Amino acid sequence: xxxxxxxxxxxxxxxxxxxxxxxxxxxxxxxxxxxxxxxxxxxxxxxxxxxxxxxxxxxxxxxxxxxxxxxxxxxxxxxx
Numbered sequence: 001x002x003x004x005x006x007x008x009x010x011x012x013x014x015x016x017x018x019x020x021x022x023x024x025x026x027x028x029x030x031x032x033x034x035x036x037x038x039x040x041x042x043x044x045x046x047x048x049x050x051x052x053x054x055x056x057x058x059x060x061x062x063x064x065x066x067x068x069x070x071x072x073x074x075x076x077x078x079x080x
Contacts, residue, residue, distance in 0.1 A: 004047050006040070041056055
């Protein structure tokens, strides 16, 4: 949850003081190396995906592909 909270605040453009407060909370609960904590990164990447942004350093963690447009009628009828 803290990773989600942090990334949502960053993307939402909260002030530096509010972001620093969240960083302090994460450091107290997770530790000083919170930036590389797997759970924090996972939460941050979830928020980034929702906003169409690339993931943070995890291979294969890219934004979800945009749903393809509906195929033309002739392709649906002919099965192509």
